[in-house]
Amino acid sequence: MVFSWPVISSTAHPEDFQITLNTGEVVFAQFAGMIPNFEYNERNCVVLFGELCNRLPSTDPNTRFPVRMEIVDDGTPLMLVGPGGQVVSAVGLSWETSVSPYDENQGPRLVGAKLNYVGDFPPGEGQAGSNFGGPMFPNDEFALYGGGDFRLRMLTSGGFSPDGIRRVQPTDFEKHFRIHALGANGETVLIDRVGVDFAVAGGTLRVVGLADVGPRQDSYDECYDEDRDNYIDIILEGDDAAARNITFLEIPSLAGGYAPFYNPGGPGTSPTPGVRYSAAGPPDMEPVIMALDDPMRVSYDATRYEQ
Incomplete structure (x- = not known):
């Protein structure tokens, strides 16, 4: 379950998530937690586990899948953190669908993309005091590339995998993504290669590679492991004025070759x-939120929150 504001993870319980199935059944997840989205800057996603669907498409008379989810008050409501540290209840938020993840083109898709400066360190990156996922860290832009100028972070509707099993590698940008930017005359420039300077309005931009996947290696193969969460970063270098002309992040998918x-x-x-098997995701185009002047981040001190 993906939220636009970060979740206070200690308030996430299975009883918060009321799920209506296409059969009319109303059920709750058996477990709810943050893993693998457990880094401090990955708290938008709650992962639910339960017997919620089968592997049939929505057109099959025997299919079973969620069509609605609502956040309900279980006595200790799910809480979100917003700008300025405000804390609000998520009770009443809902989501609906009419399709199954086994329908064609109903695989994972983008739900957000935001451009920030890289700065001097990666805020919120790392194991967040947990021993979970140790071999996958460090996996930020400093560990992988020694830094960069800009971080284009994407938020996805589900765990991203090139085939449902294999992990995303730092070198996979050209296989899956394109960045749209405005050219000097207002035309669209497609940034689709790594290590190439693309001329756009305001200067040039160059993709360095993907980050927030797994650790740096001298080479990458089918055994590469990564953190398997709902976030991937694209690291760029270039001119500030050029970065401000980035418009969209695209996943062309199979339809785009x-x-x-x-x-x-x-x-x-x-x-x-x-x-x-689960279906491939569709072609997708996500507007990029420009967060160079306002980083649009929140910090939260759990000791100040009272149940």
Whole structure:
């Protein structure tokens, strides 16, 4: 479940999430938690576990999948943190759908993209006091590339995988993404290669690579592991005025001749005939929020929150 404001993780309980299935059943998740979105700057996502669906498309008479989710008051409501440190209840928020994750083109998609300066350190990155995921860290732009000028962070609707099993690698930008920017005459410039200076309005921009995936290695293969969360960063270098002309982040997917993304449970590299796997995500275009002047981040001290 993806929220636009960060979640106070200690308030996330299975009983907060009332789920209505296409059958009319009203159920609750068995477990709720933040992992793998446990870094301090990854608290927008709550992961739910339960027997909530089967592997049938929405057109099958025997299909079973969620069509509505509502945040309800379980006595200790789910709380969100907003600008200025304000704390608000999430009770009453809801989400609806009419499709199954096993329908065509219903794999993961972008739900947000924001451009910030890299700065002198990666705020909120790292294990957040947890021992979980140790081999996947450090995986920020400083560990991978020694820094950069800009961080284009994407927020996704589900865990991103190139095939439902394999991990995203730092070198995978050209397989999956394009960045749109305005050219000097107002035309669209597609930034689609790594290490190439693209001329846009205001100067040049160059993609360095992906970050917030896994650690740096001398080479990457099928055994590479990463943190498997709902966030991926694209690190760029270039001119400030040029960065302000970035407009969209695009996933062209299969329809655009690119590799798609899958939720966990995809076909892998050698799918078994007759087995239904999670579907590839659709072509997607997400407007980029410009956060160079206002970083649009919040900080929260849990000791100040009273139940």
